Amino acid sequence: MRTYLVTGGAGFIGSNYIHYMFKKYGDSIRIINVDVLTYAGNLENLKDVENRDNYIFIKADITDKDAISKIFETYDIDRVVHFAAESHVDRSIKNPEVFVQTNVLGTAVMLNSAKAAWELPDGGYKPDKRFLHVSTDEVYGSLTNDDEYFYETTPYAPHSPYSASKAGSDMLVKAYMDTYKFPANITNCSNNYGPYQFPEKLIPLMINNCLQGKNLPVYGDGKNVRDWLYVEDHAKAIDMVQEQGRLFETYNIGGHNEKQNIEIINIIIETLREILPDSDPRKAHITKDLITYVEDRKGHDRRYAIAPDKIGAEIGWKPETMFKEGIKLTIKWYIEHEEWMKNVTSGDYQKYYSEMYKD
Ligand code: NAD
Numbered sequence: 001m002r003t004y005l006v007t008g009g010a011g012f013i014g015s016n017y018i019h020y021m022f023k024k025y026g027d028s029i030r031i032i033n034v035d036v037l038t039y040a041g042n043l044e045n046l047k048d049v050e051n052r053d054n055y056i057f058i059k060a061d062i063t064d065k066d067a068i069s070k071i072f073e074t075y076d077i078d079r080v081v082h083f084a085a086e087s088h089v090d091r092s093i094k095n096p097e098v099f100v101q102t103n104v105l106g107t108a109v110m111l112n113s114a115k116a117a118w119e120l121p122d123g124g125y126k127p128d129k130r131f132l133h134v135s136t137d138e139v140y141g142s143l144t145n146d147d148e149y150f151y152e153t154t155p156y157a158p159h160s161p162y163s164a165s166k167a168g169s170d171m172l173v174k175a176y177m178d179t180y181k182f183p184a185n186i187t188n189c190s191n192n193y194g195p196y197q198f199p200e201k202l203i204p205l206m207i208n209n210c211l212q213g214k215n216l217p218v219y220g221d222g223k224n225v226r227d228w229l230y231v232e233d234h235a236k237a238i239d240m241v242q243e244q245g246r247l248f249e250t251y252n253i254g255g256h257n258e259k260q261n262i263e264i265i266n267i268i269i270e271t272l273r274e275i276l277p278d279s280d281p282r283k284a285h286i287t288k289d290l291i292t293y294v295e296d297r298k299g300h301d302r303r304y305a306i307a308p309d310k311i312g313a314e315i316g317w318k319p320e321t322m323f324k325e326g327i328k329l330t331i332k333w334y335i336e337h338e339e340w341m342k343n344v345t346s347g348d349y350q351k352y353y354s355e356m357y358k359d
């Protein structure tokens with residue numbers, strides 16, 4: 001039975017990946033989820049898998065060398081899928097240090113522990129071991145509307161403390177591959193959306209605010225462009241890269257679905273109005289009047305856009321979920337999971353929200 005060590009599996013993409021993997025492989029794999037459960041990690045995201053015999057949760061910090069080495073000593077890990085990170089640009093602008101700590105140092109600990117467990121006396125590695133580092137397109141910087149796309153060969157030019165720390169972590173993985181021939185891959189993906197995303201990111205924040213009748217805070221002119229991918233398509237791409245990708249390669253993953261933020265917000269308003277019955281009292285206040293332009297994010301990247309040509313040509317992956325369909329699924333999920341939203345927005349979230357959007 002192949003054993004996966006997933007870091008950050010209680011977060012948005014990690015929990016969707018774990019669901020995807022159990023759906024695909026059932027009892028033929030074992031998943032060990034290592035997560036320290038920051039504000040973004042939530043075991044409720046994994047309720048339907050927690051009782052499986054082939055699922056183990058370990059609460060540990062990826063910067064804790066002893067804890068991570070012990071996991072590698074206890075279990076014969078075949079695959080590492082490394083999601084754990086601080087992931088929110090706005091938080092990185094307010095508090096950069098924890099991003100360096102988790103994203104850079106944490107990745108170094110993961111690489112070192114895996115290398116120690118997998119390395120053979122002759123400098124080679126035990127057979128069929130692979131490490132996949134999950135990264136972002138934000139490491140490539142910002143495009144203008146006239147530029148083409150980010151390719152795997154695009155030079156790194158990160159701007160935010162978040163993207164700089166992810167770039168640092170990518171560079172470490174590259175260094176391990178170059179120096180030690182460490183069996184790894186890097187994936188750089190565009191913006192994800194779907195179930196279980198914490199409502200500090202654009203799409204769930206706007207859905208939640210609409211349902212609560214709160215203002216919809218649009219940064220700057222609302223014309224920044226992101227390339228949105230449904231999270232399950234990302235999970236599938238990660239699995240395909242790990243099983244079919246060439247070792248030591250980087251693969252860009254993207255939805256070919258560029259939208260301005262303001263377009264996204266208008267789609268959310270329209271879709272909610274379409275889905276909610278007239279009898280729902282929330283429907284009356286879900287209108288464009290909620291849209292409120294606020295101060296721009298510092299150093300706000302204008303446009304991200306991925307060319308997923310390499311992963312398409314080499315591995316045959318392509319985005320499958322059309323945005324129209326994915327956003328409907330996502331909005332329905334949030335409507336049906338009011339309790340989840342209530343739980344994640346109680347406590348610290350209120351404090352974060354009032355500090356972030358105080359003006
Ligand atoms: P998330 O913030 O929802 O989840 C991060 C998870 O990591 C949480 O469960 C958190 O508890 C855990 N974690 C944080 N610090 C930890 C530590 N020190 N030790 C152990 N666990 C820790 O993030 P996400 O959106 O699911 O992103 C997952 C990964 O994918 C990140 O590496 C991110 O950079 C990358 N990524 C995200 C997107 C996106 O659109 N969300 C796009 C491309 C790449």
Ligand code: TYD
Nearest residue numbers: 089191200201202205217218219224226261
């Ligand atoms: P976000 O979801 O934070 O992802 P990222 O910055 O990593 O791409 O933001 C997506 C876009 O939405 C980004 O251009 C910033 C913008 N945005 C707003 O306009 N208002 C908001 O309240 C948030 C959270 C984001």
